Amino acid sequence: MNDAGYTIGNLDSDGKNFLLNHQLQLGRWDEVAQTVGAFSEPDFEETPILHHLAGLATLVATVPRDFRAAVLTQVPFEAADFRLASDAAAMATHRVAHTHFLDAVEAAKQLACPHAAKISDEYALWLELRDPDQTAHGMKRLENKLHDPNTALGFTHYALQFGIKLDLGAVERDIERNIAINGGMTIETALARFALAFKKPTPEEAANYIARHHDQLAAHINPKLMKYRQIELFSRAGLIERTNAVLDQLLEEGIPAEEESKLRRIISEAQGNDSVKSRKAQYEATGDLGDLINLVAELEEHQHWDDLCEFGRRLFEETRSLKDAERLVTAFNSTHRSKALVEFLNANSDLLTQSKHLQMSYAWGLYNEGALLESRDALAGLSEDDGSSNYRTLQVNLGIAMGDWASLSAYIANEYQNRNNRSAHDLMRATQLALHIESPHAKDLLFETAAKAGDDAAILTGAYFIATSAGLEDDPQVFQWLERAAELSGDDGPLKKMSFKDILERKPEWDRRESETWRLLAQGQVPIFMAAQSLNQTLIDLTTFPALANLTEIDPRRRSAIPAYSGKRISQQFDVSGKKVALDATALLTLSFLNILDVTLDAFEIVYIPHSTLGWLFEERQKVAFHQPSRIANSRRVRDLLATDVIEKFTPSTVASSELSSQVGDDLAALIVEAEKVRDDNDTQHIVVRSAPVHRLSSLMEEEADLSEHAAVLSSCLAVVEKLRQKGQLTADEENRARAYLQLHEKAWPNQPDIADGATLYLDNPSISYLLHLGLLGKFKAAGLTAVVSPRELSEADALIAYERISDEVKDVIERIRASLNTRIESGQVKVSASHKADEVEGKSIPEHPSIGILALAPHCDVAIIDDRFLNQHAYIDGGDTQTPILTTLDLLDALVSAGILSDDDRLEHRTRLRRAGYFFVPVTVDELERYLTEATIADGNVVETAELKAIRESVLRVRMSDWLQLPEEAPWLDETLKAFVRVLRSLWKDDADIDESTARSNWLVKQIDIRGWAHSLVPENADNVVRIGRAAHILLLLTPPIGVQQSVIDAYWNWMEETILTPIQEQFPEVYKWLVDWYRDHVARMAETPLSEGDNP
Secondary structure: OOOOOOOHHHOOHHHHHHHHHHHHHHOOHHHHHHHHHOOOHHHHHHOOHHHHHHHHHHHHHHOOHHHHHHHOOOOOOOOOOOOOEOOHHHHHHHHHHHHHHHHHHHHHHHOOOHHHHHHHHHHHHHHHHOOOOOHHHHHHHHHHHHHOOOOOHHHHHHHHHOOOOOOHHHHHHHHHHHHHHHOOOOHHHHHHHHHHHOOOOOHHHHHHHHHHOHHHHOOOOOHHHHHHHHHHHHHHOOOHHHHHHHHHHHHHHOOOHHHHHHHHHHHHHHOOOOHHHHHHHHHHHHOOHHHHHHHHHHHHHOOOHHHHHHHHHHHHHHHOEHHHHHHHHHHHHHOOOHHHHHHHHHHOHHHHHHOHHHHHHHHHHHHHOOOHHHHHHHHHOOOOOOOOHHHHHHHHHHHHHOOOHHHHHHHHHHHHHOHHHOOHHHHHHHHHHHHHOOOOOHHHHHHHHHHHOOOOHHHHHHHHHHHHHOOOOOOHHHHHHHHHHHHHOEOOEOOOOOOHHHHHHHHHHHHHHHHHHHHHHHOOOOOHHHHHHHOOOOOHHHOHHHHHHHOOOOOHHHOOOEOOOOOOOOOOOOOOOOOEEEEOHHHHHHHHHOOOHHHHHHHOOEEEEOOOHHHHHHHHHHHHOOOOHHHHHHHHHHHHHHHOOOEEEOOOOOOOOHHHHHHHOHHHHHHHHHHHOOOOOOOOOEEEEOOEOOEOHHHOOOOEOOOHHHHHHEEOHHHHHHHHHHOOOOOHHHHHHHHHHHHHHOEOOOOOOOOOOOOEEEEOHHHHHHHHHOOOHHHOOOOOOEEEEOHHHHHHHHHHHHHHHHHHHHHHHHHHHHHHHHHHHHHOOEEEOOOOOOOOEOOEOHHHOHHHHHHHHHHHOOEEEOOOHHHHOOOEEEOOOOEEEEEOHHHHHHHHHHOOOOOHHHHHHHHHHHHHOOEOOOOOOHHHHHHHHHHOEEEOOEEEOOHHHHHHHHHHHHHHHOOOOOOOOOHHHHHHHHHHHHHHHHHHOOOOOOHHHHHHHHHHHHHHHOHHHHHHHOOHHHHHHHHHHHHHHHHHHHHOOOOOOOHHHHHHHHHHHHHHHHHHHHHHOHHHHHHHHHHHHHHHHHHHHOOOOOOOOO
16 A cells, blocks of 8 residues: 555545555554544444444554454454553543444444354443443343343353353253254354353363363364463472473474563473572573563562562553552562552552452551551542551551541441451451540450350460459459460460469569660660560660659659650750651650650751651550559449558558568568467457468469468458348358359368357468459458458559559550640641551561661751650761661750740759659750749758759769660760769859859759769779869869959858868868879979960969
8 A cells, every 4th residue: 555655535435444454454553543544434334344344443543562363353262361462541541442342332233143243242241241331231232142042152151251150060961952053062162162162160171171181172272272281280280291282282283482481481480490580580591471460470479579579560561450560569568668558559540440459558658658647548449438447457557547536436436336247356356446545345355255265275365464464353254365375376376374483584584684774775775665665665665654753752862763864965055946746655655744845846848757656655644554454443442441440551560570570571470470369358359361271482383382380369361241141231142252253262271260250361472362352351340350461462452552543643644645746746836757568577566666767857847856765866867878876865955945835944944844744864054044043042051942942952863873874985975964063063152152052052062073973974094083183173163262352252162162071071071182182283383384475364
């Protein structure tokens, strides 16, 4: 045509048909599209076959070039898996082709060409089944064809591939019937039988099935294709001899060298050679799309996800098919490449509507990238009634990560409503969440979990410990869970039986580990959160909890150290306006503890937090509560009974022998000797209520103590029950329940005394526990009995009640963080970083802890605020191309004051609270010290400390009493602190000052700067010399008289110096005094030798 100068416009409709047919056969794909574009309506009317050809010409544009020839004569046998592009443009093209095929069907019917109509209709059905918008319609049409005996067998392979369940035996019978009717196999029966081969349970059976029916099938299905399939199947079955036999047949018939090479590779893989390696080599040698498909399939089979990310992307770029997109996304998921996943699906967003797998993966990818709002929207786009575990897990994770913990109530309610459809593991997770948010469904879910546990020891164990956390451990069923879990547990747990001796044998190793961890923490060589994990504690256990406890601790020696700040740091100035800041978990805790988190967040333009922050905080909140609330309830009961005189506090009037104490412990020994005390003026019976037996303390629960000499005063709880029943305080049912319980928990003493009316009963800890559980302790007074409890029991009760109070305060700290972050995540001011997955270390995901995640955030921020001494001892986080300054909340307080957000009074109040809470290395400034000292009153020549001044003194004292100060590294804090004391002391001596008050305040200050108190922190080999010289150096600072004041003030200052400092040093430390004198002598000599410059006075 080109040579003749003709164009398609010169051709009639038949000529166009002839031209398009040849272009398709020759694979001139670019010209095909031009030809179809030149068709007119009259062309289709005059040559109706153009409808079918136009459909093919349109369809091939969405088929990979290597496979286009395969769709020109018939729908490919692998109709469901055949590669078709699935993007929006491709789907639009499919629908155009689909219309052409339907038009071809109508035209063929009008012309009475049923075979042509059938062919075009099959193409149309195929496209319907592959189009998400038309799948339902296509499936209905397919089912109709399956119900029609005339068409059923021809569409059997579609049914098997597109998920319609068939009675395979019935299909076999239909095939045989069809063969009998037609006197042989038709194309429809051949396709049906070939499809059945791949439904056999094993590759060997499938290959044998093909071989058995080979001659029948060969008339309609390429014999070589069948032998290729047999080789693949026999190879997968490991039948190498039979595989080689089929290959020999093919070689005799003659096959291309490249096909032989592929088949030999398949056999080689079956013999144990690296299939991935060989397929990769095959693809790299040929670049063939089929080889790429085979390679990708093998990579997926062997879960080589990293390689699949590379080659799966290549395959998708070739095919643009939905299946290849889903496989690539699976590889991204498996390698935690959420960024690549999100970018891929953003670039191919038109695929999302076609696949729930892609939609769910996209929602997860956004979540992992920290795009929580977008993830929530993507999840909302999925069906709300999606009951998949993946959907529900992301729903929970989003609620937690966004701080929208209240939303979990709806999830819990849904899980409860659908509890019959949930597994024990699903219910276990729901129970944990329900308990955390105090849902009313928690108990019911817990018991449902245990009911579904079956013989799963892990579930039963978990259910038991959840029950104890909820205070349900006294329920008889709960203990049965533990017993059953113990029976089911093997060497690998989850429960292990160990003797007390075995446990104690492990103690030295634990003590060593614990000691080493505390040493590293004290020296600033380990982050707080890692120390906490090593100690089986949480970050809050080492920061917020002790900080709150310290506030009410009177004795500074008993206050815990909070290692938030490094003594190496010097104050850093920065402007908060317009800044992007990264906040570490430790800083969030401090800011919430100070109740300034909201004002801090609002001061910055953007706040970044690590992805795991709120998830970590959610877990921390779960761990804060005391895990046996029933014990706290019992403690309150004991305190109430004591306050109402139902029980009495034990006050010993005798001393137990050391021998008895060594056998049974001081507490029980004290009760026994008190009961045995002879009381001449009182015949009241005195009995110790303690269950038998009592083990010797040193025997590791293996040897019973011999208490036969004390049998007259020892009784069991059961004897108390009998007495209460006798005195009309128990019903028969109550007595029976008490007996049943005590039979499991105690033994009676042989020949124990009967309890007399009006007896005094001394109760030790186990007895109190039993009697509280049975609800009997409150009945003693009404029965005329006197119950006496040990001080230790009361102190433990007070400790548990205090723990509950502090726990509530910690929960308030956590709640403030949650609420503040939640509202600002919703508004977009707080940004969440991408998640950083990594291998777990000792079962705990260290890389996911927010204190590690903060490091990855640094390049995105102007500053990072971290309250961890190990981390903020460094000035910067080095991000390669960037260095992000590390600041602390102390620097932040200064910045907020500079910005006018906080007042100076606010700053001072917060610094005082930090000191009182035990935060180490809070610097002391001249201004605050001078202010607090001036505000303090003087009484009897002494400073009456204000709370602020006392906080400074005790804060410095607490550091001095510890071994946490690391010199010389943290000398800046010590040096600046001591200098502040000296400068304030010198500033006191001024003209308008009251000399007596200046003297009193100076006395207070000079006590704080004695370097001898820091001797243990100095280098050991030079400690004595440093103490001597260091102390003398600080005294030198004081020996210079005040400047610019009246002589009377100077005289008063010297008098104070001589009386308070110099005279005591001369008497007590002559070496120091001599050093001072020698230094001054040398100094005067040097001044005398220095020539006067012009203008100086002689």
